[in-house]
Every structure is written in C-alpha cells, then in structure tokens.
Amino acid sequence: MTVEEIQLTEMDDESIRAFLTNRKMGVLGLPTDDIPYLLPMSFGYDDESTLYFTFVGGPDSRKRGLIEGTDRARFLAYAAESPFSWESVLLSGTVEAVPDEEWEDILPVVEAAWRPDVIEAAMETEDVTVYRFAVDAWTGYKHTGLPPGFDVDEPT
Template identity: 40%
Template sequence: MSIDELRAYGLTEMTDSEIANFLASQRVGVLALPEEGSPYLFPISYEFDGDDSLYFTYLSGSSSRKRQATDVAETASFLVFAVDTMYSWESVLLTGRLERGSESAWDDVEALLADVWRPDLFESASLSGDVELYEFRIEDRSGVKHQGLPPGLEPSET
C-alpha cells in the first residue's frame, strides 16, 4: 500500500519540525551505503546538529568495509525509527552525502558528540583503534508516523 492509501488507517506524514524533533530525541539509526549487488547496512549512533547534518564516529581497523563503502559512496540513506506499540511509531528516512571530517571539525562538534550512545565494547575498543568523524549532510528528508488506533478500532463513545 502507498502512503496515500495508508492515510485512511491513521498514518500521517511528519512536518519538518516534527522530523527535527524526532532526530534530536533519538541516538541510533541504520546507515545504508550503496555497494555492488546489494546495499551495505549497519546500525550506528549519531548526533543531530538541529539543522541539516548528522555526525557519526567510525571505529575502523586497517581494512574497514564501512570506511571503504563510505569513501566511494556518492549518496547514502539513513533510517531512524521508534516503535512504542503496533499503533504508535515514527520513522524518518534521510538521504544525503557523507564526508570525512577534518581534525579541526572534531573541535567544532566535540560538544555534540558527548551525548552519542555507543556500546561499551566500542568505547573500550576505541582506545586502540582508529576513530574517524563523518558528517552526513541531509539533502532530502521524509517522515511518517502513526499515533493511536486506526479508524474503526477506536472505542465507541456510548
């Protein structure tokens, strides 16, 4: 079914303000990078600057598939979603460009990255691995949400 058809069941498109608030309230999404055959997808924590960029830190080794796929990608997609119940969920899809951050960029976004969630395993490993900063520049954004029971399932007022 299309989004237009799902509106009859309570699905709504998110406004730009709702998308920004949602991105600011979340910390993890799924990054999709183009690769030959099928996309390379992986979960990653992020920080949103409140405007048009997300920031990722990669923990990578000498032959990182993630870094190699990122460095050749012209565009990427990023999906952030939250599901409270089957009748209450939100989903935001972003498309944009990824660029490796410079050394000076770390200083500019260090305060933003302080709140980025990472598994403890990655925190420990970052002491011995390469940590790189990437900026995801948002070029297109869309979001949908469903809040509450769909029409026909709501309790009747009697």
C-alpha cells in the same frame, strides 16, 4: 484494516528535527555493486541538518571502504512503541570524513551520541574517524492510530 484506514501522518520539518534530536540510533545504508550495505549506527545530530557518525577500527573495514568510496548515503531512524504507535524518518544526503582540525567544533554533538560500551572502549586504542552526513532530503511518517475496534467516538 485497509491502507486507507491507517492513521498515517506525514511529519513536517519541525517534527523531523524533534524526532532526530531524541533518537540516538538508526540504520546507515551505503551503496555497493550489488545490494545496499546496512549498518546499525549511533549518531549525533546538530539540531539542523547534519548527523555525525563515529567509525572505530582500521582502514581495512568494509564499512570504512564503502563510506570512503561514495559521497551519497541514506539513513533511517525509527521508533516503534507498539503496532499502533511508531515513527520513522528517512534521510538522504552526502557523506564525508570530518577533518581532524574540525573535531573540536563538533565535539559536543559527537559526544552526545550513544555508543555501546565495547565501542567506547575500542575508541581508546583503535583508529577513530568521524563522518558528516549532510542531509539534503528527508521525509518522516508517524502512525498514532488506535487498535482495531477501539473507537473514541463510541459511548462507553
């Protein structure tokens, strides 16, 4: 199979929004002096153009230091059901800590994020910071092709 034969479809804005609404995990890429620092992250999505991440832990964590040291990041959300059915969305945007006084306004979005039990438990005793990822560019692709040799136009 050649690249030209791959049935790849670029997602429009509506499809990207729908995809993000149904995803709860992705990979946050933060800049470093060397190579990007990649973190699996759960997220809340406001159905428009903002993701919210909850960081748990003290001020000395590497991820907290990196996110505080930048205002730009990338985020990748994806789903791979099979080699012939997958979707991915790559987002670029700005990141900033959400002030405590704004938390009540975004609480439903933040609470909708999936989190492992260990993170939920740690939130009760550790420092929690919520970060806003304001999307300024996104692109998405999906592949919904058929396996090689499977042609729906051929008679059975």
